[in-house]
Amino acid sequence: MANAERYTSDALLDLERDILEALDKLKARERDKAMTLVTLVQKHSEILNQVSSWLAELDVFTALAEVSVRRSYHFPHWCQDGACRNIEANGLRHPILETMTTQFVPSSVSLPEDLRVMLITGPNMGGKSTFMRALALNVILAHIGAPVACEELTLPIFSGIYARIGADDDIYRGQSTFMVEMEEMAWILRQSDRESFVILDELGRGTSTFDGMAIAQAVMERLGSESSPLTLFAT
Numbered sequence: 001m002a003n004a005e006r007y008t009s010d011a012l013l014d015l016e017r018d019i020l021e022a023l024d025k026l027k028a029r030e031r032d033k034a035m036t037l038v039t040l041v042q043k044h045s046e047i048l049n050q051v052s053s054w055l056a057e058l059d060v061f062t063a064l065a066e067v068s069v070r071r072s073y074h075f076p077h078w079c080q081d082g083a084c085r086n087i088e089a090n091g092l093r094h095p096i097l098e099t100m101t102t103q104f105v106p107s108s109v110s111l112p113e114d115l116r117v118m119l120i121t122g123p124n125m126g127g128k129s130t131f132m133r134a135l136a137l138n139v140i141l142a143h144i145g146a147p148v149a150c151e152e153l154t155l156p157i158f159s160g161i162y163a164r165i166g167a168d169d170d171i172y173r174g175q176s177t178f179m180v181e182m183e184e185m186a187w188i189l190r191q192s193d194r195e196s197f198v199i200l201d202e203l204g205r206g207t208s209t210f211d212g213m214a215i216a217q218a219v220m221e222r223l224g225s226e227s228s229p230l231t232l233f234a235t
Contacts, residue, residue: 064146071098073147077154085194085230087111087135091151094134095141098149106151107131111232117224120234128234129165132199135232136163139197159195162188162229164203178207182215189222196229203233
C-alpha cells in the first residue's frame with residue numbers, strides 16, 4: 001500500500017492463507033458441479049428440448065386464451081370460396097393500443113374483392129396508420145390461429161402479409177431513409193402476388209415532395225396492374 005504501513009501477525013497470516021485456500025477449493029468445486037450439470041443436460045438434451053417446446057406451446061395457448069377472455073377477442077371467419085378475396089371487419093381494434101388506453105374507438109371496414117388497391121387519405125393524426133396497423137395485426141393473429149381483437153372478422157387466407165411503414169435509416173449499412181424505403185418496397189413488389197395483403201404508409205417520405213408523389217404513383221400503378229395484391233395505401 002502506497003504511503004501506508006501494514007501490520008499483521010502469524011495468526012492473521014495463517015487465517016488469510018486458510019481463507020484463500022478455501023476460496024480456491026470452492027471455485028474448483030463449483031467448476032466440477034457445473035461440468036457435471038452440463039454433462040447431465042447434454043445427456044438428456046433431446047427430452048429437455050421436447051419438454052421446452054411443449055411448455056412454450058402451452059404458454060402461447062394459455063396467453064391467447066387469457067387475452068381472449070379479458071379483451072373480448074373472437075375467432076375469425078374464413079372465406080369458404082377459394083376465389084373470395086375480400087375483408088369484412090366490425091368492431092376492429094388495435095390489439096396493443098387498446099391495452100394502453102380506455103378511449104380506443106373501434107372501426108368497421110369492408111374491402112371488396114374488385115378493388116385491389118385502396119387509397120386512405122385524411123388529416124394528420126386522423127388515425128390512418130393506426131387503422132392499417134390494427135387491420136394488419138388482426139390479419140396476422142387470424143393466420144396463426146389466434147382469436148382477433150374484433151367483434152367480427154371475415155377474411156381469406158393470404159399467401160403473404162407485407163408492410164412498408166415508418167421511416168428509418170440504417171447507419172450500419174450506410175443506407176439513408178430513402179434507400180431503406182426503396183429496398184423494402186422493391187422486395188415487396190417482387191414477393192407479393194394476387195393472394196397477398198400489402199399495407200403501405202406514406203411511401204416516399206424519405207425524399208422530396210414531387211419525387212415522393214411520383215414514386216407513390218408508380219408503385220400504386222404497379223400493384224394495381226400486375227401482381228394485384230389486396231393493398232391499403234395511406235398518404
